[in-house]
Amino acid sequence: MKELNNSIKFLKAGEIISFPTETVYALACDAKNCIAVKRIYELKRRPYSKPLAVFFKSIDEAKKYLIFTKKAEILAESFMPGEITLVLEKKEDCKLSKFLNINTNTLGFRIPNHKFCLELLEKFENPICATSANITGMETSTKSEDVKKYFDSAIYIVRRDNEESSKTPSTIIDLNGDEVKFVREGSISFDKIKQALTEGK
Numbered sequence: 756m757k758e759l760n761n762s763i764k765f766l767k768a769g770e771i772i773s774f775p776t777e778t779v780y781a782l783a784c785d786a787k788n789c790i791a792v793k794r795i796y797e798l799k800r801r802p803y804s805k806p807l808a809v810f811f812k813s814i815d816e817a818k819k820y821l822i823f824t825k826k827a828e829i830l831a832e833s834f835m836p837g838e839i840t841l842v843l844e845k846k847e848d849c850k851l852s853k854f855l856n857i858n859t860n861t862l863g864f865r866i867p868n869h870k871f872c873l874e875l876l877e878k879f880e881n882p883i884c885a886t887s888a889n890i891t892g893m894e895t896s897t898k899s900e901d902v903k904k905y906f907d908s909a910i911y912i913v914r915r916d917n918e919e920s921s922k923t924p925s926t927i928i929d930l931n932g933d934e935v936k937f938v939r940e941g942s943i944s945f946d947k948i949k950q951a952l953t954e955g956k
Contacts, residue, residue: 758913759871763879765911771795773888773902774913777869778838778925778942780896782888782910783810787881792852795884798906801891806856808840808863810883812876817864820849820882827930829955830948836868838942842929855884861931871915887924897922 758774765772769791771784782799784791786809796803811817814831821843823831830841842863845851849862856862865885867873876883888896889905896902899914906912926943929936935952937945 758915759874759878761911762875762913766879766881766883771798771910772913773896773899773906773910774871774875775869775899775915776867776872776885778867778923780888780899780902781810781872781885782902782906783883783885785879785881786810786851786855786884789852789854792854792884795886796854798909799886799889799891801886803854803857805891806859806861806863807854807884807886808865809851809855810872810876810885811864811866812873812882813866816882817866820846820851821862821864822846824930826935826952826955829952830928830930831866833951833955834943834948836866836873838868838923838925839948840865840925840927842927842931842936842938844931851882852884861929863927865925871913895922895924 762772766785769788771794773780773782827843840863842861845860845862888902899912902912923942926941927938929938
C-alpha cells in the first residue's frame, strides 16, 4: 500500500515513476501533464517523433479518449487486459498531452494485466503515459536494478522483483485506417491476432 500511495503522490506532483508490469518495467507519468511527458522523452533520450503509449484502467475509459472501430472492439475484448497495445485515432476533444504523439492524431494504448498497475490506474484520476524503462536503443528493464542503472535517483522506483513478468514487450497492432498494421510481435503472436479478427467477423 505504501508503494501505491507513493506512486500516486509522485504522479499528482508531475513526477516520473517506474513500476513493474506483466511485460517489462514501465517509465510512467500523468498522461495529461505535458511537462511530465516531455521529461520522459528527456530521460529516455527519445526523439519526439516516436510516440508514447497510454495505460487505461478499462476499455470504457479508453473509449472516452479514442475512436474504437469494430476491429478494435474485437481485439480489445479478446486480449485486454493483457500484453497488447492498440493504436487508434484520438477523439477531437482528447485531453491527453499533445506530446504523447506529436505528429499524428493516433495513440497507442494498453490495459495492463497486472495487479499493481490496475490498482494504480483505478486510484489515480488520470490515464498514465507508460513506456519501457530504458534509454532508447538499449535493453529494456525487467527488474528494479535495471531501472536504477539507467535513471538512478531521478525517478521513484517501485521495487517488486519477486513478481513474474514475460520480459517481452507487448504486441503492437495499428488499427488506424482500413488495413491492420502488424507493428511489433510480442507475447501475443500475430497468428492469434489474425485468428481473433477472423472469428470476430
